[in-house]
Amino acid sequence: MDKIISKLLFLAATSSTAILALIALFIFKEGVPIMAKSGLAHFLFGNEWRPLQGMFGIFPFIVGSLWITAGALILGVPLGVCCAVYLAEFSPKKWANILKPAIELLAGIPSVVYGFMGVMWLAPIIRTHLGGPGLSILAASCVLAIMILPTIVGVSIDAINAVPKSYKEGSLALGATEWQTVWRVILPAARSGILAGVILGMGRAVGETMAVIMISGNATIIPNNMLDSVRTLTANIAIEMGYAIGDHRQALFATGVVLFFFIMGLNMIALKFSRRKF
Amino acid sequence: MTNALTAKKLDLYYGDFHALKNVNLAIAPKKITALIGPSGCGKSTLLRVFNRMNELIAGVKITGEVKIFGRTMNKINLLELRKSVGMVFQRPNPFPLTIYDNVIYGLRIHGISKKDILDETAFTSLTSVGLWNDLKDRLKENALKLSGEQQQRLCIARLIALKSDILLMDEPCSALDPIATARIEELMQDLKENYTIVIVTHNMQQAARVSEECGFMLLGELVEFGNTDRIFTAPSDKRTEDYITGRYG
Numbered sequence: 001m002d003k004i005i006s007k008l009l010f011l012a013a014t015s016s017t018a019i020l021a022l023i024a025l026f027i028f029k030e031g032v033p034i035m036a037k038s039g040l041a042h043f044l045f046g047n048e049w050r051p052l053q054g055m056f057g058i059f060p061f062i063v064g065s066l067w068i069t070a071g072a073l074i075l076g077v078p079l080g081v082c083c084a085v086y087l088a089e090f091s092p093k094k095w096a097n098i099l100k101p102a103i104e105l106l107a108g109i110p111s112v113v114y115g116f117m118g119v120m121w122l123a124p125i126i127r128t129h130l131g132g133p134g135l136s137i138l139a140a141s142c143v144l145a146i147m148i149l150p151t152i153v154g155v156s157i158d159a160i161n162a163v164p165k166s167y168k169e170g171s172l173a174l175g176a177t178e179w180q181t182v183w184r185v186i187l188p189a190a191r192s193g194i195l196a197g198v199i200l201g202m203g204r205a206v207g208e209t210m211a212v213i214m215i216s217g218n219a220t221i222i223p224n225n226m227l228d229s230v231r232t233l234t235a236n237i238a239i240e241m242g243y244a245i246g247d248h249r250q251a252l253f254a255t256g257v258v259l260f261f262f263i264m265g266l267n268m269i270a271l272k273f274s275r276r277k278f
Numbered sequence: 279m280t281n282a283l284t285a286k287k288l289d290l291y292y293g294d295f296h297a298l299k300n301v302n303l304a305i306a307p308k309k310i311t312a313l314i315g316p317s318g319c320g321k322s323t324l325l326r327v328f329n330r331m332n333e334l335i336a337g338v339k340i341t342g343e344v345k346i347f348g349r350t351m352n353k354i355n356l357l358e359l360r361k362s363v364g365m366v367f368q369r370p371n372p373f374p375l376t377i378y379d380n381v382i383y384g385l386r387i388h389g390i391s392k393k394d395i396l397d398e399t400a401f402t403s404l405t406s407v408g409l410w411n412d413l414k415d416r417l418k419e420n421a422l423k424l425s426g427e428q429q430q431r432l433c434i435a436r437l438i439a440l441k442s443d444i445l446l447m448d449e450p451c452s453a454l455d456p457i458a459t460a461r462i463e464e465l466m467q468d469l470k471e472n473y474t475i476v477i478v479t480h481n482m483q484q485a486a487r488v489s490e491e492c493g494f495m496l497l498g499e500l501v502e503f504g505n506t507d508r509i510f511t512a513p514s515d516k517r518t519e520d521y522i523t524g525r526y527g
Contacts, residue, residue: 173365185374189373
C-alpha cells in the first residue's frame with residue numbers, strides 16, 4: 001500500500017514539474033528564434049516596435065516596466081515597512097489583530113478593480129493637477145504600490161516577529177527608546193526578511209498585467225517623465241496577442257521569455273535573502 | 279557610604295500573582311551581591327525591578343520604595359536609570375551588528391557620535407573585559423560569530439562603555455561551560471573594583487565563590503540576607519539551611 005502511495009506521489013511530483021518545464025520549453029521554442037533573427041541586442045535594446053514592418057525592439061517596454069516597478073517600490077516599500085513596524089512593534093494587540101487581516105484582504109481585490117479605480121478616479125486627478133494624459137507611469141505606480149502592500153506588509157511583519165526578543169530586551173536595558181531599538185537593532189536584524197518581501201512585491205509588480213494595461217496608457221515610446229504614458233512587457237503581450245501571427249507572434253513569446261528571466265531572477269534573489277540567517 | 283540599591287516594603291504583582299512579598303534589602307556599592315533560591319522564587323524578578331525591566335510585561339504592579347544611590351528610582355528618568363543600572367542576561371544577547379557597533383551601541387543611542395570618543399571607548403571597554411587583544415583586528419566582524427563566552431564578555435563591555443554604575447547579572451553563566459564560567463567569574467572579581475554587581479544564580483557554589491553578600495529567596499520572600507560566608511556556614515533561618523544543605527531546590 002505504502003509503495004503504491006509513494007509511486008502516486010512521485011507521479012504527481014514529476015508531472016507537475018514536467019508541466020512547468022514543458023511550458024517553459026514551449027515559450028523558449030516560440031520566442032528564441034525571433035530573438036536570434038533580429039539579433040538579441042536589437043531585440044532587447046531596439047527603440048522601434050513596429051510589428052507590421054518587422055521591427056521588434058522591446059526596449060521601451062523594458063523601460064516602462066522598470067519605471068512603473070521602481071515607482072511602485074518607492075511609494076510602496078516605505079509605506080509597507082512602516083506599517084509592518086507599527087503593527088509588529090507599536091500597535092496595541094487589538095489593532096494589529098484587526099489591521100493585519102484587513103491588509104491581507106487587499107490582496108483579494110481583483111486587479112481589474114484596482115485598474116478601474118485608477119482609470120476613473122486617479123488618472124483624472126493626475127491629468128487635472130499635474131498635467132499629461134493622466135494614464136501614466138505615476139498612475140500605474142500608485143496603483144501597483146497599493147497592490148504590493150499586502151505582500152510587503154505580511155512578509156515584513158513575519159520577519160520582524162522572528163527577531164529574537166532578547167535583542168529588544170538587550171537594547172531597552174541599555175537605555176534605548178523603543179524607536180531606537182527598532183531602528184538600530186530590530187530592522188537590521190530583520191533586514192533580509194524584509195528585503196525578501198520587497199523582492200516578492202517587486203515580482204508581483206513586474207508581472208501585473210490587467211491593472212497596468214488599464215492605467216499606463218500603453219504608448220510604445222520611451223518615457224521622458226513620470227507623467228508620460230508607457231507600455232510594459234506584460235501589457236505588450238496582452239494587447240497584441242489577439243491579432244499577432246508569424247514573427248509578430250514569436251516576438252510576443254520572446255517578450256515572455258524576457259519577463260520569465262526578470263521574474264525568475266527576482267525570485268532567486270528573494271529566496272537567497274529569505275534563507276539567510278541573522 | 280550610601281548604599282547602591284535599597285528596597286523598602288517592595289511588593290510586586292503579576293496580575294493576581296504576588297511575586298515579591300515585602301522585600302527589604304540594602305546592597306552595598308563595589309561589592310558582589312548574590313541572590314539565590316529555587317526556580318520561581320522571584321530572584322530574577324527582584325533583579326529586574328532595579329532597571330525597571332518588569333514594566334515591559336503587561337499587568338505588573340509594583341509598590342514600595344526603591345532607591346539607587348539614595349535617589350528614589352521612580353524620580354530618575356527611565357532611560358538614564360537603565361544607562362546607570364545595566365543588565366547582563368542569561369543568554370548572551372549581542373546584537374546582530376559588528377563587534378564594534380555592539381560595544382558603542384549605548385553611546386550611540388545616548389547621542390555620542392564623535393569618532394575618537396567611540397574608538398577610545400571601544401578600546402577601554404573591550405580591554406577591561408579582556409577581549410581587546412583577541413578581537414582588535416576583528417572589530418568589523420559580526421558579533422554573532424563569537425563564542426558564547428566572548429559574547430557574554432561583549433555584553434558586559436557594552437555596559438562598561440556606558441559607564442554604568444551597577445551591573446545586574448541574571449544567571450550570566452548558565453549558558454556557558456565550566457571553563458568559560460570560571461573566567462567570567464574572574465572577570466567579575468576584576469570589575470568589582472569599580473562596579474556594584476548583583477548576580478542572580480541558581481548555582482550555590484557560584485554564589486559562594488564570587489559573592490561577598492548573599493540573599494536567599496523563597497516564594498517571593500527575601501528569607502535571609504547577609505554576609506555570604508555566614509549564610510553558607512551559619513544560616514539563621516531554617517529554610518535557608520534546608521536549601522543550602524540541599525534538602526530542596
